[in-house]
Amino acid sequence: MSESIKLHYVVPGDDFTRAGAASGDVKRTLKQLGISPNAIRNVAIAMYEGEINMVIHAGGGEIDVEITEDKINMVLADQGPGIADVSLAMKEGYSTAPDNIRSLGFGAGMGLPNMKKYSDSFEIETELGVGTTLKLSVNIE
């Protein structure tokens, strides 16, 4: 792969049932490119958690994916409320999700920790009232 492949997705904020559609699409694209199953799963899970977060907390957002020769870069940006305490949000089990989200199977406080766990590099930029941007990358073995 000499040139990188770029994909762009808009994640609608009002439809929980559609969250994950972008991750599913990226997963299928990576499979077609013959990327290793382990890297594909890491990308799929990290991005899926990000999509779910966007819908739960931020009213949607946008995701850019770049597939290069040696890694997959993801930028997930929203214009939501921002994260007040990043170190708390990174703690497993800490969640600010409302009860109705828990009844849908999410809001266990594992979203951000999972995203970090499954990526090789992970950065958060967040500002209250402005939004949050996550930059993740997964190495292709």
Next chain:
Amino acid sequence: MTVNDIKEILQAEIICRDDLMDRAVNSACGSDMMSDVLAFVKEQAVLLTGLVNPQVVRTAEMMDMHCIVFVRGKRPTLDMIEMAEDRDMVMLCTELEMFTSCGRLYEKGLRGGSGK
């Protein structure tokens, strides 16, 4: 163990993709919290859950799972069934509770994805 063995052990009904019943499955995960499924388990092929919404199918998709078992008589919606069919996943329904379903499968040799 195959998906068909799971159906027999749990006295389950096949909801979709009965053409994939011979697939081998070596590990499973039982949870109603999808974030936990995404966090703690690797290489698991079967998801047992009492949760009914499309994110169950998406979670199974991200984890490369072959089979979803709905416990305690829960039934997937039509859109969930269509999603599973497209993703080559078998769906089963059992009247058994989560604890009993997991116990029966464990007894027959199925283990959690982490190997513990």
